[in-house]
Amino acid sequence: MSEGKRVIGLSSSPRRRGNSALLAEAILEGAAQAGHKVELIHLPDHVSGLLRNCRECRRPDGSCSIEDGYRALFLDKVLAADALVLATPIWWYGMSAGLKNFLDRMFCYIALSYPDCENVHRRLMHKRVALALSAEENNISARLGIVQSVQELSRYLHYTMAGIVTGIGNKTGEIKDDPTNPLEDARELGRRLFLVKETDYKLDSVRAGRVWGEDERSFPTTWR
Numbered sequence: 353m354s355e356g357k358r359v360i361g362l363s364s365s366p367r368r369r370g371n372s373a374l375l376a377e378a379i380l381e382g383a384a385q386a387g388h389k390v391e392l393i394h395l396p397d398h399v400s401g402l403l404r405n406c407r408e409c410r411r412p413d414g415s416c417s418i419e420d421g422y423r424a425l426f427l428d429k430v431l432a433a434d435a436l437v438l439a440t441p442i443w444w445y446g447m448s449a450g451l452k453n454f455l456d457r458m459f460c461y462i463a464l465s466y467p468d469c470e471n472v473h474r475r476l477m478h479k480r481v482a483l484a485l486s487a488e489e490n491n492i493s494a495r496l497g498i499v500q501s502v503q504e505l506s507r508y509l510h511y512t513m514a515g516i517v518t519g520i521g522n523k524t525g526e527i528k529d530d531p532t533n534p535l536e537d538a539r540e541l542g543r544r545l546f547l548v549k550e551t552d553y554k555l556d557s558v559r560a561g562r563v564w565g566e567d568e569r570s571f572p573t574t575w576r
């Protein structure tokens with residue numbers, strides 16, 4: 353059923369073993385414990401070019417002319433994944449430029465001018481997404497911009513937001529000292545990645561009166 357899914361972590365901080373990367377690693381660790389195939393990608397190793405104007409830089413055969421590892425990463429790994437773990441430090445109350453650019457660059461492949469765009473559309477939709485955030489500041493309002501952005505992306509792509517975990521720290525690896533233990537929450541989120549049931553009820557949604565009990569898989573979204 354939910355076993356043996358493919359989970360890919362996209363770590364966007366330039367710090368290879370930084371706080372957000374540790375959170376992504378912990379989510380993947382939990383997902384692996386639940387029997388899923390996991391891989392952590394350090395985005396700066398694969399993506400260096402910014403999105404440009406596709407009308408000017410697309411090659412005559414329709415391919416993207418930006419020469420870095422994005423094409424292989426996106427077409428071979430991201431599209432094949434059942435769940436994406438997006439990891440970012442909070443930078444100026446938004447996501448890192450690296451993660452934003454990764455999302456922007458999807459445009460090269462979903463635009464109608466990309467010959468295989470229909471296949472890309474089909475394979476890009478209906479995934480699960482988890483968000484791993486690290487920040488110096490602990491106020492909830494500092495995170496809302498990123499959460500809102502990923503929530504809208506999820507709505508657009510028919511993704512299920514499985515959870516959000518935030519660790520507080522500033523120096524490299526400092527979230528290990530966060531006394532609220534976000535790394536353990538991240539592992540738990542990873543274990544439940546495919547079990548979380550998103551509610552988003554409407555007035556006429558068919559549902560049981562009580563939340564807990566009958567459906568063992570009806571876990572709430574992590575939000576810390």
Ligand SMILES: Cc1cc2nc3c(=O)[nH]c(=O)nc-3n(C[C@H](O)[C@H](O)[C@H](O)COP(=O)(O)O)c2cc1C
Pocket residue numbers: 365366367369370371372373440441442443444445446486487488489490494520521522523524525
């Ligand atoms: C350019 C830049 C902007 C930042 N902006 C914020 C911010 O708006 N709010 C905040 O809480 N922390 C901010 N920080 C601190 C980082 O979010 C924090 O150090 C985080 O743990 C780094 O994660 P990493 O190790 O994964 O890179 C900023 C850091 C940098 C380098």
